[in-house]
Amino acid sequence: MQILAISGSLRKGSYNTAALRACNELLPSGMTMRIATIADLPMFDQDVFDAGIPEPAKRLRAEIAQADGVLIASPEYNFSLSGALKNAIDWASRPPNQSWQDKPVAIFSCTQGPLGGARVQYDLRRILVQLWAHVLPRPEVFIGNAPGKFDAQGRITDENTKKFLTDLLAGFKPWIERMKVKK
């Protein structure tokens, strides 16, 4: 079972990206994960799409299509998604063969403030669900006060955070099996 991970933050020291890296060690057996690159996507433009999908967008669309599930780690920017994450979702969302159709997705969010992205997750769900992605309903994982939960190398030091992510990934596996569309 192959998982494609997408971080909504482009910065080097991102807690969301660090949490995704940490997920590699928390995966249930039989699941592998790799992190997609979205930093090289141009801003979505339907004219550009129609003239020929740019390579980075083609790559992302193929990666999502091939993955058994997508794990999204999202920062919260001004109570909602980062532009980078919305842009990636948009590139993958245009027909033909929009990449989110019937795709199992799990999400979590990570912020430096105390709420952990309580507002962004519902925007993210709303966007993905109308694209017919199957977003894992629970557990919801909000990692707040992130600077106190990671060391300088980006490793998670907080045992509860590790457990929340472990539970999320453990729940994602049967969700993917359950949501598999017979073709």
Ligand SMILES: Cc1cc2nc3c(=O)[nH]c(=O)nc-3n(C[C@H](O)[C@H](O)[C@H](O)COP(=O)(O)O)c2cc1C
């Ligand atoms: C443009 C911008 C807007 C932000 N808005 C929010 C917000 O609405 N809520 C929140 O909890 N944190 C907000 N933050 C703080 C981010 O949660 C914090 O920078 C976090 O570390 C971003 O995730 P990252 O570490 O993966 O880059 C904002 C940060 C930026 C750059």
